[in-house]
Amino acid sequence: MNGSTIGELITTLRSKNRMSQQDLADFLYVNQGTVSRWERGVRFPDTELIEKMAARFGVDPSVLTQAPMNRADAPEIMVIDDEPILLGDVRDTISEAIPDSSVHAFRWASDALAYAGKHRIDIAFLDIELVGGNGIDLAKGILEINPRCNIIFLTSHPEFAKEALELFCSGYIMKPLNITKIRDQLEHLRYSVAGISG
Secondary structure, eight states, X not given: OTTOOHHHHHHHHHHHTTOOHHHHHHHHTSOHHHHHHHHHTSSOOOHHHHHHHHHHHTSOTHHHHTSOSOOOSSOEEEEXXXXXXXXXXXXXXXXXXXXXXXXXXXXXXXXXXXXXXXXXXXXXXXXXXXXXXXXXXXXXXXXXXXXXXXXEEEESOGGGHHHHHTTTOSEEEESSOOHHHHHHHHTTOSSOBTTBOO
C-alpha cells in the first residue's frame, strides 16, 4: 500500500474487510456518496472519521493520515484575493513557483467555496481581508469540506497570525509574495501533495 493515495487506501482496506461503500457509510454514519467522493479523491474524511476507519480496519491511523491526497500530476491550487491586479500577480507567481500546478483564481469567497465543494484542492492561498468577508472564515469553510487542504494565508497584516495559526494552517506569508516565499512554504506543508516535495 506504499505510495497509495488516501482514497486508494480506503478502497483497498474496505475491500479487504469485505465492506461495500454502503457498509462503510453505515458504520461511519455518513452517506454512500460521501465514501465515494473520498475514494475518488474529491473530498477527504476528517480526523475523527479516519480514526474510526482505522480502528475498524485494524490499522494505525497514520497509514491514512500520512497518505498523499492524490496521485494527479498537477497539484490543484486555489488563490483568493479580491484585488484583480494582485490576484493576477499572485496567480502568476504561484504558477511560476509550481510550474506543473493547476491554479484556480477567485475574487469572491463564495465562488471559491462553491468550487472547493466540487473539486479537489491541495493548497489554498487566501488573502485574509476580503470584501464582504475574510480569509479566516473562508479557510474554516474550506476545511469543513476538505480537512486535508493546506491553507496558506497571504496578508499585509501580521496581527491576524495568531488566529490563522489556531486553524493549524500550513503557512502565513506577508505580502508582497515572491517565488522564494512560496517555495519556503512548500517545504513545510501540513499535508503531503503529490508532485510537490516537502
